[in-house]
Amino acid sequence: MFKDRVEAGEKLAEAVAAKGPFENPIVLALPRGGVPVAYEVARRIKAPLDVIIVRKLGAPFNEEFAIGALVEGNPERVLLNEEAVYRLGVDKSYLDQVVAREREELHRRQKLYRGSQNPLEHLEGKSVILIDDGIATGYTMKAALAAIREQNPATIVVAVPVAPQDTLPEMERLADRVVVLETPEPFWAVGAHYERFDQTSDEEVIDLLEKAKSELGEEEK
Known part of the structure; x- marks a missing residue:
């Protein structure tokens, strides 16, 4: 502790x-x-x-549980927990939505913390x-x-x-x-x-x- x-x-x-x-x-x-x-x-x-800015991709109805992560880079990388995605029945529409939202926050933090x-x-x-x-x-x-x-x-x-x-x-x-x-x-x-x-x-x-x-x-x- x-x-x-x-x-x-x-x-x-x-x-x-x-x-x-x-x-x-x-x-x-x-x-x-x-x-x-x-x-x-x-x-x-x-x-x-x-x-290094990484954004957790939260599961439907439980954003604290990670079904993957988005990390900055050129290009940015999405790493998925394929097992969790399958088990929870997460569809492409939800994934696209959560990635877009977290990408917006990732870009905000990039600009705020260190510019270009x-x-x-x-x-x-x-x-x-x-x-x-x-x-x-x-x-x-x-x-x-x-x-x-x-x-x-x-x-x-x-x-x-x-x-x-x-x-x-x-x-x-x-x-x-x-x-x-x-x-x-x-x-x-x-x-x-x-x-x-x-x-x-x-x-x-x-x-x-x-x-x-x-x-x-x-x-x-």
Whole structure:
């Protein structure tokens, strides 16, 4: 159980730093909740911080259950949970609708968080540390990993404070290393393992990205 995302980030930062040093590292967070966690890691290992924007595709009548994910890139990628789509009888019309809605939000966040810049274009040969505040089904993380892997990074490390044990084999297959602090059983939801799990705002994301940029600049002087 973590007090909040800051405490989780501080603890995760120590665990990630112990796996280093990393050659040419960059920390990528899944916004919004992953950013406060990733900020602490980026500060600890003195790496630039950015975001990779992924939108969960929610199931009909239960948007919290992921039937897939949409991830930014050129082109954008849709990763579907084919088994869930079939089992729930999700039709093409619904999929088109949910993808269009989440694509609109993805574009809004791209513009708001970093304008026209795209970190996916500058990952070749880098050590990418991919961070969220936790893993539930793993579909947003898998979509991010697929997009990152296409850019030929030197290595990819998935780092999260909490995840269910049964998601780890897939993460270990897709990433080069996985750092997870807690794997509680039973696993109910990511937020259940935090005392405080308020929604992270756009303003907080922008502030932490700017703060990280400023601090890294000062370190390099």
